[in-house]
Amino acid sequence: MNQRLNMLRQLLAAIVVVAAIVGFSSCEKYSWMPEKINPTDSVHFQAEIQPIFSANCSSCHGAIKAPDLRDGHSYKALTEGGYVNLPGETSELYTKMIGTDHSPRSSDVDKQKVLIWINQGAHNN
Template identity: 45%
Template sequence: MKSTRKTIGTCLSLLSVLLIFLTASCEDYRYKVEEVDPDAVVSFDTVIQPLFTSNCISCHGAIRNPDLRQGKSYESLTKGGYVTLPAGTSKLYSTITSGSHISYLDDPEKLKVLYWIEQGAQDN
């Protein structure tokens, strides 16, 4: 009887250690998710173009529209009608959030593109 109680005791302490560990790792995860402030001005040069350069130009160069290479992308996007309002239904945002393109950018990156278009798709 005594040993049964001891075993239950050991199990309970192991369980609490596990719980503490799980809670701690969940919190860590929460803090790793990047928050995107909808009121912060999104710069085309320092925020949006680097996303294109890292994730898009392997396919979107001179041959495929829109041309997303540095120095070409802004004109290609605005003249091609990719960044119209409302931002949520613009060709650029719809493309990066659906179909074959859904995983080229992560969620905070997609939000930055959305906010940049909402803010008037400026060459800033």
């Protein structure tokens, strides 16, 4: 009787261990780590920000729909249109990008880049 109980216990322990391993590895599989950007690295408008707009925004935001995010127009439209200000978290460009309707239109990394670019002074660099 006792021996059976022991076997049962060992079996239970084994199941717990296997479940834990499966649990952790599946957790690993589905856990998602956002790509991090070093906020001290300079973010360049032409090389890093404009491509985000050209790929994701300027199909809608052109000559008619403000802000005009086409290459060559976007910097003026954003700065003169009052879409960027400090702190970047409060600027309309950023709040729009993280808002529910616009959020799917850019990746988290792109949003981070835009925020860092604004907080670095929104330079036309």
